[in-house]
Amino acid sequence: MKKVTLGLAVVLSTAAILSACSSGNSESSASSANASSNGTEKSEKVTLKFWYPGTDEILTGAVKDVITKFEQAHTDIHVEPTFIPWADYFQKLTVAYSGGLQPDVHGLGFGQLISTVNQGKYLDLTPYIQKDQWAGEKDFFPDILEAGQYKSGQYGLLLPEIRPLAWRKDFFKEAGLDPETPPKTFDEIFDFAEKLKVVNGGTTERAGIDIQTSNGEQSYLSLLFLLGEDFYDADGNPTFDSPKSIELVQKMVDLYKSGAIIPSNQQQINGTPFQNSQAAISFTSAQGIAELRKTVGEENIGWALPPAGPEGERTALMLGTFLTAAQKTKHPEAAWEFIKFFFEDDNVLEFTTKTGAIPPLQSLKDDYVKLGPAYAAAFEALNDAKGYGASGNWAINVKYLRLALEEAYNGIRPVEEALKANADLAREEIESAK
Known part of the structure; x- marks a missing residue:
């Protein structure tokens, strides 16, 4: 490896x-x-x-x-x-x-x-x-x-x-997309999500992509890793307020506002939207959708490495x-x-x-x-x-990243303000713990 x-x-x-x-x-x-x-x-x-x-x-x-x-x-x-x-x-x-x-x-x-x-x-x-x-x-x-x-x-x-890319081939067919051709680049992830969403009367019936909006650091990281970044550095200091992270979260929030993302909690007992046939694309493990594969058939689910980021990264979350x-x-x-x-x-x-x-x-x-x-x-x-890098500040960074994402999705703060304010709070807590 x-x-x-x-x-x-x-x-x-x-x-x-x-x-x-x-x-x-x-x-x-x-x-x-x-x-x-x-x-x-x-x-x-x-x-x-x-x-x-x-x-x-x-x-x-x-x-x-x-x-x-x-x-x-x-x-x-x-x-x-x-x-x-x-x-x-x-x-x-x-x-x-x-x-x-x-x-x-x-x-x-x-x-x-x-x-x-x-x-x-x-x-x-x-x-x-x-x-x-x-x-x-x-x-x-x-x-x-x-x-x-x-x-x-x-x-x-x-x-x-591990979280490679999974997609529903049957949903691709319904949207007029080639079921054997998933997104291949970072930008295509967002393009496909818009094309694959199903919205009727202002209500999203099926998300284009499964991105959790509460306790949602894992789906965020699956995308951030493709940009060659992490949410804290080697010294454990938060970096989730970087320009690339801000731009990424803005894209995620835009998808949410357009109806391409269904509100969900990473830890909800009944499973994520993709697991419940409510999303067309997901960064997920085969373990996470074992039951779905059983109910919809292996032939309807595609698997591939994550799409390439701007610099060619295809790093998967483990x-x-x-x-x-x-x-x-x-x-x-x-x-x-x-x-x-x-x-x-x-x-x-x-x-x-x-x-x-x-x-x-x-x-x-x-x-x-x-x-x-x-x-x-x-x-x-x-x-x-x-996976998560070695840091004594892991829990602090996760806590404030989650807060930042939830504030951004729910419109409590603009994206940049939510990320910067919570990163500052993380830095203050880290400093006070020294």
């Missing part, structure tokens, strides 16, 4: 922010027979409480399938899953940790891990990886493995998801879900066995095939890509992908 930026950070402010194996089975099978019978776990059955973000049936079914296989191979360990909507997940997890009721193993979103890894909540998996001489460590794509690292510790393993364990779990060996089992080659390939996440193991690339165009596009996009 030639450019994947996935650094972890120490984040100082997180209160307002919620928001993507063994290469052979013989080693894992040998260790699993004895893994949960070390120390105090030898003579009694262990129950692991496992929380995972997301409640759609495809995802929960895939997780339950892994659990069933794990329990069959580890008869002395029972895994008790709890599925929580993304919108509520981090708050509930934070409350659980505060009360000492945290699950033994749980998922964490990309931003969630980097905003809390410095708090001493999570188990460092490094000693367990080293003890088992876990082959999966070398099979992981290095940058994806590093995404879960902090101060030489491994605090999570990432199930990555996120994902980490699996991690609580530092205070009473069953660290069993927790590690479950996480390790999840990332065994057969298991992670089956899980990612079902859900649309990307297997982080290099040995699985060929098996995954041949499954279809969505899978091939996702892996190709890994060559030029970018």
